[in-house]
Amino acid sequence: MDWRDEGILLSMRPHGESSAIIEVMTAAHGRHLGVVRGGASRKMAATLQPGSGLMLDWRARLEDHLGAFTVEPVTSRAHLLADRLALAGLLAVCALLHVALPEREPHPALWRRTRALVDQLGQEGWTSAYVRWEVCLLEEIGFGLDLGRCAVTGATEGLAYVSPKTGRAVTAAGAGDWADRLLPLPAGMDGEGPLAPGAVVQALRLTGHFLERELRPVLQDKPLPEARARLMDLLGRPA
Numbered sequence: 001m002d003w004r005d006e007g008i009l010l011s012m013r014p015h016g017e018s019s020a021i022i023e024v025m026t027a028a029h030g031r032h033l034g035v036v037r038g039g040a041s042r043k044m045a046a047t048l049q050p051g052s053g054l055m056l057d058w059r060a061r062l063e064d065h066l067g068a069f070t071v072e073p074v075t076s077r078a079h080l081l082a083d084r085l086a087l088a089g090l091l092a093v094c095a096l097l098h099v100a101l102p103e104r105e106p107h108p109a110l111w112r113r114t115r116a117l118v119d120q121l122g123q124e125g126w127t128s129a130y131v132r133w134e135v136c137l138l139e140e141i142g143f144g145l146d147l148g149r150c151a152v153t154g155a156t157e158g159l160a161y162v163s164p165k166t167g168r169a170v171t172a173a174g175a176g177d178w179a180d181r182l183l184p185l186p187a188g189m190d191g192e193g194p195l196a197p198g199a200v201v202q203a204l205r206l207t208g209h210f211l212e213r214e215l216r217p218v219l220q221d222k223p224l225p226e227a228r229a230r231l232m233d234l235l236g237r238p239a
Contacts, residue, residue, distance in 0.1 A: 001067070002059040005029050006074070008118060009052045010094040014040045022048060022069060023098065024056060027111050031101040034058055034069040051077040051090045051118055077118065086122035088231040089130050093118065095225035096134075096211070099218055100141055110140045127235065128195040134207040143167060143214050145207075147190040150174045159185055167210060183209060201235050208232070 007024035010031070015021045020039025026032055034056075039048055047054070053075030060067030080087045093114065101107065113136045120126045135145055145167040149156045152174030159169040161182035169190065175182055183206050186199035195203060212224055223229065 001061070001063045001065075002057065003029065004055070004057050007032070007054050007056045008114065009048060009050055009054060010098055011050065012036075012039065012048045020044070020048060021066075022071075024054065024069075025097050025101075025111065025114060026056065027108070028106055029058075030105040030107055031097060031103055032058065033103065034060075034067045036069050036071055039071075046076070046078065047071060047073045049076075049078065050094050051080065051121075053077075053115075053118075075119075077121070080121055083122045085231075085234050086126065088227070088234050089121050089126065090118060091227040092225070092231040093130075093133070095227035096137060099225060100137060100211075100215060107140050110136055125194045127197070127200045128193075131189065131195060131200055131203045131207065132192075134204065134211065138167075138207060138210055138214065141214055143210055145169075145210070147185065159190055161185055162206060164209060197235070201232070204232055204235070 005026045005028050007026040010023040010025055012020050012022045015035055018038055018040050020036045021033060022036055022039065023031065023033050038044060052073065055072040055074050057070040058067050077090065080090055113133050117129050117133045120129050138145060147159065147169045149169065150159060150171045151163060151166065151168035152170055155171050158171045160172045161170040161175050161179060162168065162185050163170060164183050169185055170182060172179065184202060186195065186202040188195045188199055189203045208224060
C-alpha cells in the first residue's frame with residue numbers, strides 16, 4: 001500500500017532511538033500518522049516543525065498499518081516563530097485538527113481552507129480568516145452555522161444574534177424577549193470582509209461554544225485545546 005500527497009505537519013513525537021511519528025493533514029488522505037525514519041535527528045529538525053508544508057510518500061504492508069513516511073520539505077513557516085500571535089494561531093489550527101478530525105478521512109474543503117490560512121498567518125487580516133476557518137471546521141464535523149437569514153422572520157438584514165442550540169441567526173426583532181438567551185452575532189461575521197479586533201474575539205467565543213459542544217464526546221468533557229485558549233488570551237489583550 002502506498003500513496004503520494006501534499007500535507008501540513010500537525011505534530012511530531014520521537015519514536016525509538018532515531019525515528020519520529022508525525023501527524024499530518026493531507027489533501028486527499030485526511031489526518032494521517034506515520035513513521036519517519038531518522039525523523040528525530042538534528043538534520044530533520046527544521047523540516048518537521050508544526051505547520052511545515054511537506055510532500056509525503058506513505059508506504060505500508062497493509063492499509064490499516066501505521067506505515068512509514070518519506071518526506072520532502074515544500075514550505076517552511078519558521079518565520080512565524082518571530083510572531084507570537086501568528087504562531088499561536090498556527091498551533092491552535094494544529095491542535096483543533098488533531099482533536100476534531102477522524103484519522104484518514106478526506107476533507108478537501110477544509111484542506112484548502114487550512115492551507116490558505118497557514119499561508120496567510122502573520123499578514124493583514126489573518127485573524128478574520130482564522131474565524132472563518134473555525135466556521136469551516138464546524139461545517140466539516142457536521143454542524144454548520146446558518147448566518148444568512150433570520151430563523152424567525154426570514155429577514156436577511158439586521159441579524160444580531162445566534163441561537164446557541166441551532167446555530168441559526170436571528171434579528172433583534174425576531175429575538176424579542178429571548179434576546180438574553182441568545183449569543184451575540186459579531187458585526188461582519190455573516191459576510192466575508194475583515195472583522196474588527198473586538199469582533200474577532202466575540203466571533204471566536206461564538207464558534208468556541210459550538211466547537212466545545214460538538215467535540216465533547218472526543219474531549220470527554222474537557223475544554224478545547226490549550227493552544228486555542230492561548231490564542232484567545234493573546235487576542236483579548238489590549239493592543
